[in-house]
Amino acid sequence: MxxxxxxxxxxxxxxxxxxxxxxxxxxxxxxxxxxxxxxxVLDADGFAREALAPRSPAALAVLERYGERVRPGAEDPPPAEKLGGSHRQDHPPDTGVAIDRAALGRIVFADALERRWLEELVHPLVRQRFSAELERxxxxxxxxxxxxxxxxxxxxxxxxxxxxxxxxxxxxxxxxxxxxxxxxxxxxxxxxxxxxxxxxxxxxxxxxxxxxxxxxxxxxxxxxxxxxxxxxxxxxxxxxx
The missing domain is CATH 3.40.50.300 (P-loop containing nucleotide triphosphate hydrolases)
Known part of the structure; x- marks a missing residue:
């Protein structure tokens, strides 16, 4: 182990x-x-926020997975759209919109599998930023x-x-x-x-x-x-x- x-x-x-x-x-x-x-001070949370900046690859992946659920001001979707079925949306997300981090947090802290998916997306990007900053x-x-x-x-x-x-x-x-x-x-x-x-x-x-x-x-x-x-x-x- x-x-x-x-x-x-x-x-x-x-x-x-x-x-x-x-x-x-x-x-x-x-x-x-x-x-x-x-x-x-190198801040991992700050690097994670950078990784999820609008139009970044990680933000696009999050929007692809959760769509309207993580848009600022969005209300909870109807039951048929909640997690448990397909994550993909019928309409392409607006890729220029910032992700509502509080809404994203409510999703991932309520579901260990979703939290693991987000960590596997963001953690490698945070590691890259640490490597670059330590070199600098x-x-x-x-x-x-x-x-x-x-x-x-x-x-x-x-x-x-x-x-x-x-x-x-x-x-x-x-x-x-x-x-x-x-x-x-x-x-x-x-x-x-x-x-x-x-x-x-x-x-x-x-x-x-x-x-x-x-x-x-x-x-x-x-x-x-x-x-x-x-x-x-x-x-x-x-x-x-």
Whole structure:
């Protein structure tokens, strides 16, 4: 079976993989690293949004599959058009229209097969963007790779060390509900689509606690930058899928 925790990047550049659960506070840590410490931050979510820009090949594939369901302002289709039958539309989609990411999220977080289809479409494009940006930033002493699905997508091998932005599970749920205006059922579906924080904790070199104190978060980021990486609980060979 494939190793759960792959070997780290061993080049001269320090590459910090920044990960965590949805709504755990990754963006807050990334902002501190960029604004207070001047580090370049490569954002996987940003690359994914670029991949789904209007008229891009990935956006065309999404429109081909879901059609009116992912157009801005579109209402739910009649039952005959919902997933379960053919995904293809009777009329060609307007390829210049931006995809409604919230509508797309409702589809893929309600259906694991649809989520897998979207990941297989977008993840290779995100990998390509990381490769291109890392080449562009080859002379930078330190680069931050912010990747929510770092372990799930197998991208930890791009990093020399991995930081986990950590919080309590109930905090994660409450933050997600408040941030994205989701029901508890919708929020739990999004959390359950990722590995739980407890599964990621033994796999990282550094945990950044984010339980609600901005000053403590700032101190934790500064300490993580200045100190050596902490040892992982388990070596890579001991952790498998």
């Amino acid at each position: 494939e190793e759960l925790n792959r070997p780290r990047w061993s080049g001269r550049q320090r590459r910090i993989g920044l990960t965590g659960g949805i709504a755990s506070g990754k963006s807050s840590v990334a902002r501190l690293l960029a604004e207070r410490h001047g580090l370049p 930033l080859a002379a930078a002493p330190t680069v931050v790779l912010m990747v929510p699905l770092l372990f799930e997508a197998g991208l930890e091998s791009l990093c020399s060390e991995v930081w986990l932005v950590d919080c309590d599970e109930h905090q994660q749920l409450e933050r997600l509900i408040g941030r994205d205006r989701l029901s508890e059922v919708e929020a739990r579906a999004r959390i359950d689509a990722q590995w739980p924080l407890a599964r990621k904790r033994p796999l990282v070199e550094r945990r950044i606690e984010n339980r609600g104190n901005p000053e403590a978060l700032d101190d934790a980021v500064r300490a993580a930058l200045q100190g050596p990486p902490e040892a992982r609980t388990h070596p890579p060979s001991d952790r498998r899928r």
